[in-house]
Amino acid sequence: MSEIRHWRFDPLDTWFFREARGFETSGHNELSSLFPPPARTVAGAMRTLIGEHSGVDWPRFLEGEEYAELRALIGAGDSLGRLELTGPYPLWQGERLYPVPLHLLGKDRNYRFLEPGDPVLCDLGPVRLPRIKNARQDPLPGAKPLEQAWLNGADLQRVLGGQPPNGVIATQRLYVEEPRLGIARDNMRRTGRDGLLYQTRHLRPHPELAIGAETRGLPAERYPESGVMRFGGEGRPSLVRLSEALSDRLPAPLIQGPNLLLMLLTHADFGSGEECWRPPGFEPIERDGTRVWQGDLRGIGLTLECAVIGKAAREGGWDLARECPRPVRSLVPAGSVYFCTLADGIDVDMAIKALHGQHIGQDIALGRGELAVGTW
Structure with a gap:
């Protein structure tokens, strides 16, 4: 039987949810962060945690017969299988916020x-x-x-x-923006790559801010425990906590x-x-x-x-x-x-x-x- 779960993503570092432009098209302008994050970003984080909770070998996930049931539940690629999402939305002091x-x-x-x-x-x-x-x-x-x-x-x-x-x-009460400057790396040579500077603008959330969402469609045993995972661009860590659905819908x-x-x-x-x-x-x-x-x-x-x-x-x-x-x-x-x-x-x-x-x-x-x- 499927159950509803509330997900809460608490930042342990900055957030960066890249806007639709690519780095190669941005010229000398920095790339900003979207807020709240795109739904696919949040859905991807959820599916990753669900899969790791089930012990998935990701290179075999799309083809392995042993993962057929899980693929039906969480989907693959653009399909979400039976997973349904509500949100994402900001949580401020534990309460959902709504756009004006x-x-x-x-x-x-x-x-x-x-x-x-x-x-x-x-x-x-x-x-x-x-x-x-x-x-x-x-x-x-x-x-x-x-x-x-x-x-x-x-x-x-x-x-x-x-x-x-x-x-x-x-919005200024929820986070502050932090400009960043980076350079692409050549991991084989352990050096920077010429001409590949980039600028981003991260979000530094205030302590009472989190991202919330709800899911339905999965049996209870498929939901993961709370834990730390990489979330958003640059894989910054966030604490993920799951609970029963919010009472104040x-x-x-x-x-x-x-x-x-x-x-x-x-x-x-x-x-x-x-x-x-x-x-x-x-x-x-x-x-x-x-x-x-x-x-x-x-x-x-x-x-x-x-x-x-x-x-x-x-x-x-x-x-x-x-x-x-x-x-x-x-x-x-x-x-x-x-x-x-x-x-x-x-x-x-x-x-x-x-x-x-x-x-x-x-x-x-x-x-x-x-x-x-x-x-x-």
């Missing part, structure tokens, strides 16, 4: 919300673009989306219910309106092309001279009225199975929000139960496309 929804604007601890505006003619046709709610009565010049900030569960619940948070946690939404607000808690993969910004299955229609998008998510009929989407998240990495770079993909970033109305006959409670905490799009086994539901 992008329809919340802030300046000097004052906040404003975006809402669907009147139809405007643009490259998508006549569509409803976001506008600041009550901007004329209560302006806040200079307010902007809080892309480098986080919320705890209680404040996420407030924001998704249309209420301002009690406070946000800036995704907070229940506050119902403050008749319409649905969908927020991405993790990056989502909606495919490629010009319409990769919208969830799969949504098609444009004309309604009263305005373009909207109709679709169905897990049996809930929705009309997409307006969206607030951040800059594309770029993820690549190294494919260990094929020993080559992994193709870089553009993902819809966490924090993006979709303003939706419900089809006739569907009430808000029904929609929330069907969608809150679910995953949409491609690669959901990697934790992509995790949803939180609010109202407007």
Whole structure:
């Protein structure tokens, strides 16, 4: 019987989760670290620890018949087998943090919300673009989306219910950045290699910061014990601890309106092309001279009225199975929000139960496309 486990990665050194650019394409610019780490990086660390717990001889793993059962459980290459991931996400003082929804604007601890505006003619046709709610009565010049900030569960619940948070946690509180300079080595000659200098920017986490994730799909005996392993770029050590699933799961939404607000808690993969910004299955229609998008998510009929989407998240990495770079993909970033109305006959409670905490799009086994539901 499969069980759910919570994983916690505590740093014993710096972290480095390389951005999508390669060293050979970076020129004189340094490579930064992503945060939180890409889902494949975390999934790879988990599979490595599970395999070592089972005594895997890795050169034989892909072909050996003795590992057929384990391959079915944790997969090989791009496949995760039966393993399913939720996250990854920051843990701060033992509590999960959530990205700030992008329809919340802030300046000097004052906040404003975006809402669907009147139809405007643009490259998508006549569509409803976001506008600041009550901007004329209560302006806040200079307010902007809080892309480098986080919320705890209680404040996420407030924001998704249309209420301002009690406070946000800036990324600068979680870690400091450390620039590094290195040179490629010639291990045979024990010298540096000419012209192969590189610069990276590591993350030095504060003591109360960790990376969390949850997995399901494995029997209890396959899960490893806690231990130390190499994690992320340059193989920096981290302490890995496993426990029962967190009791304080995704907070229940506050119902403050008749319409649905969908927020991405993790990056989502909606495919490629010009319409990769919208969830799969949504098609444009004309309604009263305005373009909207109709679709169905897990049996809930929705009309997409307006969206607030951040800059594309770029993820690549190294494919260990094929020993080559992994193709870089553009993902819809966490924090993006979709303003939706419900089809006739569907009430808000029904929609929330069907969608809150679910995953949409491609690669959901990697934790992509995790949803939180609010109202407007």
